[in-house]
């Protein structure tokens with residue numbers, strides 16, 4: 001089955017196969033072809049070029065893209081999309097003056113979501129999560145990472161991961177799953193965190209690994225949650241099961257989690273709202289992708305990850321939503337890209353690179369996603385008629401997407 005998109009005003013993020021990630025000044029460039037065509041065959045990018053060299057091929061479907069642009073679908077490398085209910089009341093509590101940490105300290109926060117999830121059946125959890133996934137697909141997300149971490153018991157953590165996996169089977173979007181049992185200390189372990197770490201390492205991890213439910217392992221390395229030593233222990237254990245780390249670090253405090261992540265060859269270190277020069281030094285020369293979550297900063301009114309500083313230090317940067325009920329009840333990558341430009345001072349080229357090619361790297365998909373490259377998945381966004389690609393982050397809050405194709409198929 002062949003689909004030809006022709007008369008494309010500008011085809012963005014055209015890369016050779018070998019581009020794994022972009023660092024520092026490389027992020028300033030966004031290679032494009034003006035007045036282009038793109039041929040999709042059996043769900044993959046088959047070929048592309050400029051209209052003056054359009055090949056003649058027999059195709060079943062064609063779309064005239066006059067005035068419109070085409071770019072790779074977003075890769076969202078950090079979400080908690082599988083959750084139960086919402087935390088609207090905490091939103092109001094914060095408006096009335098309580099901080100995120102104060103809410104957590106009085107039994108709200110992650111343990112509040114865990115209580116709701118434990119009371120929700122697998123089928124109901126699937127239905128709630130599927131609605132969210134359908135929405136983000138229409139917003140241009142073609143690959144998504146989904147974490148557990150609102151179960152906090154062996155059974156409920158496994159339930160979350162089964163739901164995430166089932167979403168990946170039932171929808172065309174590529175889903176990667178991450179085990180985040182070490183997201184918060186459950187109420188019943190309040191005075192014995194080590195016992196909860198034992199449960200994670202001795203029971204949850206082996207069961208989840210043996211059922212192949214997770215691609216990655218995560219931990220919330222933060223004051224009041226899990227220490228650098230806990231992080232070292234969990235990542236060492238996870239390594240026995242070949243689970244690669246992608247960790248939550250430096251959201252509120254820099255306590256050494258970045259260096260620990262790098263020491264364990266983490267694929268990504270995420271959040272980084274509070275970042276020291278030592279953290280930046282630790283990232284240099286590593287293969288670990290720093291991931292910024294600007295919608296979280298927006299929603300919680302906390303500092304933005306110093307993305308400009310990271311890029312200017314020669315490092316790569318990826319962007320993700322952090323979609324979750326507490327700190328970011330939004331999975332809109334378009335808003336993330338805009339906010340990275342507006343608040344973190346990334347250029348449109350840097351932000352688009354961070355949300356496509358570098359984001360694909362941060363979820364282990366750089367060979368198949370994140371760029372217009374022959375043989376990669378035909379996951380693309382067709383924009384509405386826009387004056388330039390910089391208009392996408394500029395016109396924040398507007399929906400400039402005409403249509404989205406995942407595996408070459410139109411998302412309805």
Ligand SMILES: N=CN[C@@H](CCC(=O)O)C(=O)O
Pocket residue numbers: 109110113220248251296322324325326327328
């Ligand atoms: N910070 C840790 N975890 C989530 C938020 C969890 C929640 O508040 O439910 C995050 O990445 O922001």
Ligand SMILES: [Zn+2]
Pocket residue numbers: 078079080248322324
């Ligand atoms: Zn998160």
